[in-house]
Amino acid sequence: MADLDPILNDIDADLDNALERLFTFLRIPSISTDPAFATHCREAAAWLEGTLTALGFETTVEETSLHPVVLASAPKPGTPHLLFYGHYDVQPVDPLDQWETPPFEPRIATDANGAKRIVGRGASDDKGQVMTFIEACRAWKAMAGELPCGVTILIEGAEENGSQGLPEWVAANRDRLGADIVLVCDTSMWNPSTPAITTSLRGLAYFEVKVTCASRDLHSGFFGGAARNPIHVLSKIIADLHDAEGRVTLPGFYEGVREPPEDLLAQWRGLDLSAEKFLGPIGLKEPAGERGRMIIEQVQSRPACDVNGIIGGYTGEGTKTVIASTASAKVSFRLVDDQDPQVLARTFEAFVRERVPADCKVEVITYKGSRAIALPFDMPELAIAKGALAEEWGVPPVTVGAGGSIPIVGDFKRLLDRNTLLIGFGLDDDRIHAPNEKYELASFHKGTRSWARILAAFGAAGKL
Amino acid sequence: MADLDPILNDIDADLDNALERLFTFLRIPSISTDPAFATHCREAAAWLEGTLTALGFETTVEETSLHPVVLASAPKPGTPHLLFYGHYDVQPVDPLDQWETPPFEPRIATDANGAKRIVGRGASDDKGQVMTFIEACRAWKAMAGELPCGVTILIEGAEENGSQGLPEWVAANRDRLGADIVLVCDTSMWNPSTPAITTSLRGLAYFEVKVTCASRDLHSGFFGGAARNPIHVLSKIIADLHDAEGRVTLPGFYEGVREPPEDLLAQWRGLDLSAEKFLGPIGLKEPAGERGRMIIEQVQSRPACDVNGIIGGYTGEGTKTVIASTASAKVSFRLVDDQDPQVLARTFEAFVRERVPADCKVEVITYKGSRAIALPFDMPELAIAKGALAEEWGVPPVTVGAGGSIPIVGDFKRLLDRNTLLIGFGLDDDRIHAPNEKYELASFHKGTRSWARILAAFGAAGKL
Secondary structure, eight states, X not given: OGGGHHHHHHHHHTHHHHHHHHHHHHTSOOBSSOGGGHHHHHHHHHHHHHHHHHTTOEEEEEOOSSSOEEEEEEOOTTSOEEEEEEEOOBOOOOSGGGOSSOTTSOEEEEOTTSOEEEESTTTTTTHHHHXXXXXXXXXXXXXXXXXXXXXXXXEESOGGGTTTTHHHHHHHTGGGOOOSEEEEOOSBOSBTTBOEEEEEEOEEEEEEEEEEOSSSOEEHHHHTTTSOOHHXXXXXXXXXXXXXXXXXXXXXXXXXXXXXXXXXXXXXXXXXXXXXXXXXXXXXXXXXXXXXXXXXXXXXXSOEEEEEEEEEEOOSSSOOOEEOSEEEEEEEEEEOTTXXXXXXXXXXXXXXXXXXXXXXXXXXXXXXXXXXXEOOTTOHHHHHHHHHHHHHHSSOOEEEEESSOOHHHHHHHHHHOOOEEEEOOBOTTSOTTSTTOEEEHHHHHHHHHHHHHHHHHHHHHOOO | OGGGHHHHHHHHHTHHHHHHHHHHHHTSOOBSSOGGGHHHHHHHHHHXXXXXXXXXXXXXXXXXXXXXXXXXXXXXXXXXXXXEEEEXXXXXXXSGGGOSSOTTSOEEEEXXXXXXXXXXXXXXTTHHHHHHHHHHHHHHHXXXXXXXSEEEEEEESOGGGXXXXXXXXXXXXXXXXXXXXXXXXXXXXXXXXXXXXXXXXXXXXXXXXXXXXXXXXXXXXXHTTTSOOHHHHHHHHHHHTBOTTSOBOSTTTTTTOOOOOHHHHHHHHHHTOOHXXXXXXXXXXXXXXXXXXXXXXXXXXXXXXXXXXXXXXXXSSSOOOEEOSEEEEEEEEEEOTTOOHHHHHHHHHHHHHHTSXXXXXXXXXXXXXXXXXXXXXXXXXXXXXXXXXXXXXXXOOEEEEESSOOHHHHHHHHHHOOOEEEEOXXXXXXXXXXXXXXXXXXXXXXXXXXXXXXXHHHHHHOOO
8 A cells, every 4th residue: 555655654744733733632621421511522522623624524513412422524435434433521530639730731741661641631531542533534634635435423522421312313313324334442452562453342231239128227136146137148149149160150141152253262362361461460360250261251252240339237437236227239240242131130130039038128220231242253344454453563453352331332233233343542551530541642643543544444445 | 021011102102203313314414425425424423422322322433534433332231232233324316306305305205005104315224224223222211211231333424335444443443342243224124014134145256357359449341250359259258157057157156155954945935935026026027047946046045147237349329330449347246155256256267268369358357355144043143133023023034135245244243253133124115325215114113113122132131
């Protein structure tokens, strides 16, 4: 692809200006969950509108039930059409006193090894990542006069608030979102020198279990030994959820769970991701999941169950001889492949009720559920993106599963019937959602170059 | 005992005046745990000093490390000497808005059945109970000119604050507390028409277990399935503490636990205390303790283990996909017979540590421990008190164990080598420590008569 060189050179030469543009974007405190910042969300949308219009996109800012979305379109008949999704909103900044510099005054810092990084709220999640794509479009436009393929850009403003309003907006605007594939830049690389494409996302089923025994709190001296203790009941339920091999014991839980294809397993084995390497940074050594599974399987291709919270009885300082009336726990499941959160909800509730004595009560609240999402491994778009990333980074990207859920990806599948390629340049230590959020300058620079190459590759591929 | 009639008649005739005296005592807000009420504690001690001096006791108010004790003595050589213990301090009154009338403005209320009750903080715990003994002494003094046996009265002011300072004071004043037996009026009757003598108190061992896995809270999407969850670890420990028969599984836990004597078991069987009767008022039906044991055994003669509190992870409204770094639980054991809290502390800690994975940490805090206390069933003082109570109530008193602990009783045994007879006229529904505390007028009236009879019986018994 000889015509790509001037574009990549332009990206290199224009890096300081690109940073200035990103800094302008980062200075807008577009916190979506706090109504006090609503006008700043609108300001961020307006800034994007101006930026994308200047790049030749037909751009509009459109209302949703919360903050507006920015929709920018540049079709190119006869080429593949890409729908890029990102978000302009950011997380709240508290605890503010833990920031080394003000969160909305972005700066370049240099780490101990001399590497430069962009510090500020949104640097990584997601303004910095969004701008890698927009800057790639800018370079193409500047040097080639047009993009090599059709592009629609959709940037929302409520991702950190559960994408409130977005699915409804997408459903109502299906015909304006026609594309061959969705691209999302909101995930991480495998490590600082190895890119990654996230090809699967685990689903989620989340419950709260509240056990009530006696009608009031009891004195454990008077009643201890005779009265049922809801903390005991709840602990038994939780203990029963896993067997000694680390497997979830719910009947039928593993139905619909498939083994990853052998080539993916081979790739994972080649990664040599030991438990020490994965768990060491968080102070652990021994994997807690299913015996006989690689750690990458445990967090990506296997389902899991975690109690996310528990409370009951006296939890203050010192002692109180009480038998609580109630105790409750939040229990969630990460789902893979064809596991159905609705089936799980029934199985889980039955499992819980079986373990609650007849004279006690239990309430099981089902909070939310989403199925797992998996990209077909044989789709041509995946091969195209892999090839482009390999050229930029000198190593092929790792295709990984993400342990968490990004529900909008499911919405794109459901509402637009389109798959999503999750390609991001963040790193696990970017401190997203935390003080002193950062994005490596290399992520920003090579991320932009990566998108320029991906656009080129899709353009060269012709109509898919 | 022909000479008892005028004394009992005097108690009947003087009831209104006795109530007035009790009300004066109840109006003093002698809350021991709140330093703001320290002068009122001193005021209560001074009121007792005046009252007991007027009754002919040699009375002093003596300092301890917290609130003063009142010591009143009236020896009578050649007769048994009784040491009566009670407390003038009361519990805090919050939540104040749940009191129907101000807690320190005592009043007589009439229940649905026409029975009268004394309402106010301390009515039952312990001012009302203390005054049954003092009023009995007053009637003896008024009608017979002197008490029928030697009496020392020790009223402390920090019982609701863990008897702070009392053991040290008792240890330092051993020679002034010589007595044949200790009497305590701070327990309940079997039911409104059946008195009870508490002949055993379970001991207590109290621990906190804090499990730490990862060095920080984790996202359950990213780490779920691989990272150890401290709530799972803690739940397994708690679940493992009991077997399917309701027995505690700690190695050696039941060593030192004896079967009650056959005559006590026979008496308990005769009580016909069904699980429904005992658990019904708290909304339960099925006893949770050891299979094959009467409910009265479960709460009195058998040890027990209860988790008094547990906390970990996200416990607010809604959901958070977190794997907590730490989780903790408060775990206590009720001990009987020769179970040793120090041995238990070692066994429990080993049991916990065995169940914590090698890469996690656990802290076991030992809060406090007291051995169980049991009165010898063949001691003559028990027979004397039983006889006197049977005369007053028309039915023999039930000898019961108390599920809870009263550590000062252990101190009397340890420091004075004296046994304690726990004889009280409270009822289980007296709402001690709660708003609208009450004491039945019948408890106050017949309690006073009971003590008059007990004093007579000890006097008649001659030197023990």
